[in-house]
Amino acid sequence: MxxxxxxxxxxxxxxxxxxxxxxxxxxxxxxxxxxxxxxxxxxxxxxxxxxxxxxxxxxxxxxxxxxxxxxxxxxxxxxKVMEGRSLEADTQMATVKNIIGVASGKGGVGKSTVSLNLALALSQTGAKVGLLDADIYGPSIPLMLGMEDGSMEVEDNKLQPADVNGLKVVSFGFFADQSKQAAIYRGPIISGILKQFLVDTNWSELDYLIVDLPPGTGDIPLTLAQTIPITGILVITTPQDVASNVAVKAVSMFEKLNVPIIGVIENMSHFVCPKCDDKHYIFGNGGAKKISEQFKIPFLGEIPLNYGIMSGSDSGKPIMSTNTDSPSAEAFRASAKNVAAQCSIIASNLQEEMESESGDSESSNEDSTNNGTS
The missing domain is CATH 3.30.300.130 (Fe-S cluster assembly (FSCA))
Structure with missing residues (x-):
């Protein structure tokens, strides 16, 4: 038997x-x-x-x-999603297993659109997902979700995220008095707002928190990297050199801050002709792969240029909610799975490091005990 x-x-x-x-x-x-x-x-x-x-x-x-x-x-x-960051070192957000910052070197690459649809794709697998719109100067997530008039409540001194499409969502765009006004704040105030959104929010139990960062390498990306332990940074670029060359600066900044780079995704990668099914590389070819090879970071996917993605964002109907069988939705789904896989790899490596440190500590204690009794 x-x-x-x-x-x-x-x-x-x-x-x-x-x-x-x-x-x-x-x-x-x-x-x-x-x-x-x-x-x-x-x-x-x-x-x-x-x-x-x-x-x-x-x-x-x-x-x-x-x-x-x-x-x-x-x-x-x-x-069961693995913890891709040290929760012991972050008692303020101990219920969030993975925090993923989504960054780009420049604006106009569709970073917010990618952030939202990746969050939806992860949520649709059964994961518990939150989305933090950290672009204080130009919050766009409420518009993309059709929630221009949305709001957030405060209970027990904690901000309560909006619950939409299965996501826990926080955005400066939900504050009515700022919806049609420019956010005119200096760096320290902006950093303070982001810290509040992170640690003073009732995120509840989350497997993944996607943080849609503003473009560039300013105060908000720095604040995220230095305030709490995060799983890593996902870099979004488009194929052309002018975008990928600037995205390199974002990669370099986070590497200097010892923040793991989860990988790079290329948005507006190509256009598929609906009549002939040929791929047309309108903005060039291979920008993200060049970054991947240069920095030896994973290339996690390419999102096609598609009218449905753009129109869905403008109308508050993201493609991952309205057209889940489309090739564009499949591209987001494949990229989201690759992002999740990289988070698991980071979590596994972190687990090994913690076990190794624990073993070294126990060995050191035993040596001290033996030396003290000999």
């Missing part, structure tokens, strides 16, 4: 393609039961947006099928 050790040995041959580790050592096998040839366990993926979830499940079923003497096999597949 097959034994539990044999089951675990088989399962340890299944490797997570992103993490490059076996699913047993990663703790992805939960509640394993083996009674009289009846096998039952839960496969807990590192994120519901895992790009390889189907492949991993198929591999699990394949190796279990190789075991003889099994009468029945019951597999339950779930997901």
């Amino acid at each position: 097959v034994a539990i050790d044999q089951v675990l040995e088989k399962l340890s041959t299944v490797i997570d393609p992103d993490l490059k580790k076996d699913i047993v050592s990663m703790g992805m096998i939960k509640d394993l039961e083996l009674n009289d040839g009846n096998l039952k366990f839960t496969l807990e993926l590192t994120t519901p947006a895992c790009p390889f979830n189907v492949e991993i499940e198929d591999d699990v079923r394949k190796v279990i099928a190789e075991l003889s003497d099994l009468k029945a096999f019951d597999l339950n597949v779930t997901a």
Whole structure:
């Protein structure tokens, strides 16, 4: 009769393609039961947006099928997002597992549109997602969500995010007296507003908080990087050199601040002709891939130039909510899965570092004890 050790040995041959580790050592096998040839366990993926979830499940079923003497096999597949930042070092936002800053070197690259649709794509996988519109000078997320008249409440001295399309949303654009006025504030005040939006908001339990940063390398990106531990920065660019050359500055800034770079996404990558299906590279070709190669950071996707994306943003009907079967929505979905995968990789590396530091600390304490008693 097959034994539990044999089951675990088989399962340890299944490797997570992103993490490059076996699913047993990663703790992805939960509640394993083996009674009289009846096998039952839960496969807990590192994120519901895992790009390889189907492949991993198929591999699990394949190796279990190789075991003889099994009468029945019951597999339950779930997901629990890993913590891609040190929650112990951030007691103010300890309920948010991953904070992703979305940055660009310059304006006009569609960063807010990408931020919103990526947030929606992650939410649609079952993840709990928040979206912080940190562009105080030019908040656009309320317009893109059709919430120009939206507002936020304050309860127990905490800002309550608006709940729309499955997202927890905070934006300076929700404040009515600022909706048609310019935000005329100096850097310290802007930084103070962002800190309030981060730590004085009731974000509740979130797997991912997407922070849509203003373009450039000014006060707000610096404040985000220096106020709280974040998972990393996602850089948005367009194909042309003038955009990618400026995006390089954003990458350089965050690297100097020791903030991980999650990867780069190319927006308005190409136009697909509806009549001939040919790709037309209107703004050039390969800007994001050049950044990826130069800085050795992941290239996470390309979003096509599409009228539906633009019109959806202007009308408050994002394409990930209104046309989920379109090629553009699929591009956002693929990019979101790649972003989630990179967050899991960062989380896995962070977990290893913490375990290593813990081991070194215990070893040091033992040495001190032994030296003291010898």
